[in-house]
Amino acid sequence: MLPAERLRDSLRRIDRKGYKAYKDIQGAYDFGAYLLSIDHAQGDPFASPSRVSLRTARDKSCFPETLSCSRPRKTALQDYLTRSFSSAAYKIAKGNRGIGTSGLIQIDRCGQEILERSSCCVTDEYVEVRFVMGLPASGRTILGREAEEMFFGELPRIFEGSLLYKNLNASEIALHVETAEDQDCIRENLREKKVVAFAAQGSLLPRNSGVDDRPMAPFAGFRAEDSGGISPGGELPTGVVPFQTPESLKIEFDTPNNGLVTGMGIPEGITIIVGGGFHGKSTLLKALERGVYNHIPGDGREFVVTREDAVKIRAEDGRSISGVDISPFINNLPFGKDTSSFSTQNASGSTSQAANIMEALEMGSKLLLIDEDTSATNFMIRDQRMQALVPKESEPITSFIDRARQLNDEHGVSTILVMGGSGDYFDVADTVIQMDSYRPLDVTTGARELAGRFKERRAKEGGERFGDVAHRCPLPQSFDATRSQTREDKSQDGGRKGPQARRERQKVSAKDTHTLVYGRAAVNLSSLEQLVDVSQTRAIGDAIRYAAGRIMDGRTTLKEVIDILYEEMEKKGLDVLFPPKVGNLALPRPFELAAAINRMRTLKTKQQSIS
Ligand code: ADP
Ligand code: MG
Numbered sequence: 001m002l003p004a005e006r007l008r009d010s011l012r013r014i015d016r017k018g019y020k021a022y023k024d025i026q027g028a029y030d031f032g033a034y035l036l037s038i039d040h041a042q043g044d045p046f047a048s049p050s051r052v053s054l055r056t057a058r059d060k061s062c063f064p065e066t067l068s069c070s071r072p073r074k075t076a077l078q079d080y081l082t083r084s085f086s087s088a089a090y091k092i093a094k095g096n097r098g099i100g101t102s103g104l105i106q107i108d109r110c111g112q113e114i115l116e117r118s119s120c121c122v123t124d125e126y127v128e129v130r131f132v133m134g135l136p137a138s139g140r141t142i143l144g145r146e147a148e149e150m151f152f153g154e155l156p157r158i159f160e161g162s163l164l165y166k167n168l169n170a171s172e173i174a175l176h177v178e179t180a181e182d183q184d185c186i187r188e189n190l191r192e193k194k195v196v197a198f199a200a201q202g203s204l205l206p207r208n209s210g211v212d213d214r215p216m217a218p219f220a221g222f223r224a225e226d227s228g229g230i231s232p233g234g235e236l237p238t239g240v241v242p243f244q245t246p247e248s249l250k251i252e253f254d255t256p257n258n259g260l261v262t263g264m265g266i267p268e269g270i271t272i273i274v275g276g277g278f279h280g281k282s283t284l285l286k287a288l289e290r291g292v293y294n295h296i297p298g299d300g301r302e303f304v305v306t307r308e309d310a311v312k313i314r315a316e317d318g319r320s321i322s323g324v325d326i327s328p329f330i331n332n333l334p335f336g337k338d339t340s341s342f343s344t345q346n347a348s349g350s351t352s353q354a355a356n357i358m359e360a361l362e363m364g365s366k367l368l369l370i371d372e373d374t375s376a377t378n379f380m381i382r383d384q385r386m387q388a389l390v391p392k393e394s395e396p397i398t399s400f401i402d403r404a405r406q407l408n409d410e411h412g413v414s415t416i417l418v419m420g421g422s423g424d425y426f427d428v429a430d431t432v433i434q435m436d437s438y439r440p441l442d443v444t445t446g447a448r449e450l451a452g453r454f455k456e457r458r459a460k461e462g463g464e465r466f467g468d469v470a471h472r473c474p475l476p477q478s479f480d481a482t483r484s485q486t487r488e489d490k491s492q493d494g495g496r497k498g499p500q501a502r503r504e505r506q507k508v509s510a511k512d513t514h515t516l517v518y519g520r521a522a523v524n525l526s527s528l529e530q531l532v533d534v535s536q537t538r539a540i541g542d543a544i545r546y547a548a549g550r551i552m553d554g555r556t557t558l559k560e561v562i563d564i565l566y567e568e569m570e571k572k573g574l575d576v577l578f579p580p581k582v583g584n585l586a587l588p589r590p591f592e593l594a595a596a597i598n599r600m601r602t603l604k605t606k607q608q609s610i611s
Contacts, residue, residue, distance in 0.1 A: 004031045008148060015144025019044055022135050022142060033060055034159055036151070039581060042135060045100030049132035053581060054159060061127050062165040067177050068122050076180035076294070078120040080173055081163060083110050085120070085129050088162035092154050097146040101134025105154060108584045112213045112301075113293040113532050114180050116587040118574040127163060130583025175297050178257035183294040186253045186261070186305040193251055195265035196367050196414045197288050197306040203243040203263070204300030205280070205287040206438075213532075215300040216240050241280075241438035243304075248442040249433075261303055264440060266416060269430030270404050273418045274447075280438040281418045285371050288416060289530055292589065310367040311360040311591050314374035315349040316527040322598070323605040324362075325470035328403060328462070329354035329379070332396050339396075340470070341607050349376030350397050355598075356527075357400075361411065361469045363559055363594045368407075370400070371418040381422045384458040398462030404428050406466035424458060426451040471557040472605035474597060479548035481506040481519040508545050510537035516596055518544065523599050528592050535586035540596045542577040542585065557608050558597065562590045 007029045014021040022041040029036045034056040042050045068074040089105045097103030107129060108119040121128045136146035160167055186198055199205075206216040217240065243263070251265035266288075273281050291306030320343075327339045330351055347355060353376050357368060372380065382399045405428050407413040419425050426432065432447040433440050482505050509517045513534045516523040518541055525531055531540075543565060551561045568576050574585045597603060 001028050001030055001035070004029045004036070004152075007036075007151060011144040011148045011151070013144075014142050017142050019135075019137050019140045019142055022050070031156065033156075034163075036155070039130075042101070044140070045098065045102055045134070045137040047100075049101040049104050049106070049134040051130065051580070051582060052133050053128055053130040053583070054155070054163075055126050055128040056159070056163055057126050058124065061163055063122070063127065064165070067173065068124075070181070072181045072184040072294070073177050074122055075116050076114055076177040077173070078117065078122050079110060079114045079180075079296075080176045081122070081127065081129065082107055082117060082119045084162040084168060085131065085158065086110070088158045089131070092158050092161065093150070094154070097134075097136040097150070098138050098143050100137065101132075102136035102143070103146065103150065104134030105131065105150065105158065106133075107131035108535055108586070111533060112295055112299045113290070114176075114296060115293065115533060115536065116574070117535060117583075118581070118585040119583040121573070129163065130581055132583070179297045179302050180294045182255035182257050182261070183302060183305055185255050186303065187308060189253055190265075190305065190307050193253075193265060194268050195251060196268055196271075196310070197266040197291055197416065198251070198253070198263055198304070199243050199245075199284070199287065199291075200261050200263035200303030201243060201245045203287070203302075203304050204240055205243060205283050205304070206240060207283075207286075215298070244439050246433070246440055246442040248444075249431075249440075263303065266433075267431055268414045269408055270414065270428055271416045271431040271433065272425050272429040272447075273416065273433050273435060274420055274443070275435035277420065279435040281420060281435045282371055282373055283438075284435060284440070285369060285416065285418050286529075289369055290532070292530060293532065307367050308589070309365045309591070310369055310530075311363075311365040312369045312371075312529045313353060313356045313360060314371070314527055314529070315376040315379065316352040316356065317347060317349045317376075319347050319352050319355075319524070319527070319599055320345045320601045320603070321347050321351065321355045322603040323472050323607055324355045324358050324598075325607070326351060326354040326358055328466050329357070329398055329400070330396050331398070332393070334396075345601060350379040352376075353379045358469065359594065359598050360591065361407075361413065362471060363562070363591055365591060366411075366413050368413060368415045369417075370415065372421055373418070380419070381424055382458070382461070383422070383424060387459055387461075392461055401425060401428060402460055402462045403466055406464075410466050411469070423447075423450065423454075471559060471608045473554055473557050473608055474548075474552050474561065475554045475604040475606065476548045476552040478600065478602045478604045479518070479544055479552075480602070481508050481545050481548075483507045483520045506545070508541035510534050510541060513537050516541050518600065521601060523596060523601075525592075525596055525599065528595050531588065531592045531595075533586050535584050536588040536592065537596075539574060539577060539585040540588050540593050543588070543593055544597060544600075546577050554606065558594060558605070562594055565593075566590060 010025050026038050026041050034054050037053045040051040067077045085107045093105040095103045119130055136143040204215050208214045208216055245264045249264045252260045252262045255261050275281050287301050287304045288306050289312045291304045292308050292310050295302045322343050323341045325340045326342045330339045380400050404415050426447040432444045434443040511517055514526040516537055547561050547565050551564050
């Protein structure tokens, strides 16, 4: 640990030198109120910006212990501090101080969800934030004075504006933390009430646009207190219909901070969401998909809560599949292709949807979310006329309608299904919700009557039992992260050989939320609708590399591998993934991690004995 003035001295000394001299400032410095650690200095002004962390003692930052006394509270506080550092840096950092990233001060960006991130770490002793800085240069020449301005002018102000409790909005922080705690509390109590999902009265489900996850049109802070009535006053933008609860599905949760929260509970079993086109069916399902995460106050979905193991299922033609038992849904393929261990580099709509379901079950999901908009029609339904024309012997697919009930009876798996197009599903539904001009109605009784009146004449197909779910063991050699060595790499390695050079040639990164780059391959994750943040995708990449190197042995099942990994992350945090402290990882769910592995075209698996 060096005194801060030593950093100033170094910056003056290296001023106007070649860019590489920035390596000299790596190390830890005592700024009095905080410790600043320059963990990695970038090699040139256009490379990824330098990694910096800042740590301040709890007795200096003065956050009350109650803000971090439990896991959900601590995660929410960390999330809040990441956001407050981010907005302070945005306001205070001058930014452009030369070429490339010069002048940048930036922490991981947060969206509408509250995720566990490596950008901020609160312990009983300290608060630490990790961020990046672009060290200033003109050409390849160090601009030491500019850097000095960043470290001694801007950073202390960003610190004071974002990490000292006395300078922050205490009631806003409390709301952030308490809202998250209430969501966790509701999620934990869903099982006790035998519901799989909950949407509070007054919630605002529609989003600004298909590419903007913020609530439709800006509105002044939605709060649970405001949502007791159908129309919570004049604050809402016109056109947005707040969520209403049908009387028969009304339940309430006693939350630690918001008292009784009332809303619609979706019971366990099979629920069909029906209604005319454009009446809000998909919007409801999308909100439920995201309900596996906590949301920030003002999102409009902060009390839309879904069981943590809910998995969105959709058709995804073109994906690869490795050794999945899809035989409950697909059998008798042309040329006798085996479907109990099915592999392909190019799945069809129905085989991909079948694999998506089997893989979710393999990971232990007990709640499937399906939207007709993104499903393969032949996977969802085969009606009476089609059964008459094409005999079952010539149809490999057993459609979901014949398996939904069995999945529930044999495996305790519930389904929420948006299905405006086929009333045949009334026969298997426990609950039918109709969306009518964005308002849900419980039409279960009516639907049952209709099902009785128009007696089903389609024959049940596929036999009486769903059967077991097979487990697969991923083979570690499927996950080679090295990219082919280019001529440039060779010269950079400077003739170095062995593990060091090899590690440097490995490449795992996230191009965007839905594109993972793993070695030479780009893994397409665009169908993972519950993957919400590019930092989760980065963590998935690192997690795959970690698990392949340390956990997978060809005999451990995918589910076991992922369980072991999450146990380790539970103990040591996201830092186990990539030892040098990086601030741009966010915790993915086990389901999305497994889904990414399942989509790697190099994946080889061996099926294990049946569970
Ligand atoms: P469906 O799936 O029934 O065809 P969508 O859920 O796609 O309908 O919704 C249709 C449109 O209505 C979307 O543009 C959506 O943003 C909007 N919408 C959904 N719910 C609401 C609501 N509660 N208030 C206002 N607009 C809404
Ligand atoms: Mg729709």
